[in-house]
Amino acid sequence: MKLNKNDLTKEELRHIISKKDNKKDNSVKFDDSMHFIGTKEVAVLMGCSVPVARQIMRRKDFPLVMCGKNLKVMKSELIKWASQRRV
Helix, strand or coil, rough: CCCCCHHHHHHHHHHHHHHHCCCCCCCCCCCCHHHHECCCHHHHCCCHHHHHHHHHHHCCCEEEECCCCEEEEEEHHHHHHHHHHHC
């Protein structure tokens, strides 16, 4: 019997993936704090339009990371930046 990922619960999938991660592996493991988001996601999180999000991301004090022409920000840094600017 072959299983699909839809047949398993999230906990079962995490358990299987964690077993694979325990094998000797030189790859870098990222957690949720290392998750990068783009302009569209920033706009959704901040509740503004994409052009306004782009303007905000171009500010000098914004923790921007350029990937070619793409604007990216680490999600944890965006949350920290926004919480510091909160009045």
